Amino acid sequence: MRLSHHYVVPHVSTGDMLRAAVKQGTAMGLKAKDQMDRGELLGDDLVMEMVAERLGESDVRARGFILDGCPRTVAQAEQLASLLAPFDLDLAIDIEIHTSQVCVDCGANYSLSAPPLINWTCDVCGGEVVQREDDTEDAIERRLKLYERQTAPLIEWYRDRNQLESVPGTGSPDAVTRRMVKVIEQRRERKGGRLT
């Protein structure tokens, strides 16, 4: 969201679109809700149908866009590439989140290797930092498996195409945005081209 404000381009968030579709009870929303209620991951086709519809609108065609929450799988990345052809994504940014602690007030993320300066007190707002609730062994195990099966191949896919930058996800949302802007600008300088 902050990044799209910085570059004044549309923020296309699959999470937002999905919540809206479910709330409005559209055909796509009902299908998504059904999949989620059964505890399934959303199907690639469903996600990409939603993204394709949004990326067909004139504002994203004119100014470029920031796509948030997608692709999550190699299949989605492939569909996205053919959807955007003959153009392609300028850049995929992997926000690395190994966080286990979060500020309850501002949402800043911390990890064991980058904890708050004062124990359990947020560097950004002074709020209370707590252990993430979903940090049970089961949840960690599930996240690791999902990472190996889905995220790691996706990261490789973009790295092979020289379209990947990674930034650490720790710290305040503003700090993470600053890191993203920095890698985008560095790419821009190297390529000398338009990049949004």
Ligand SMILES: [Zn+2]
């Ligand atoms: Zn805070």
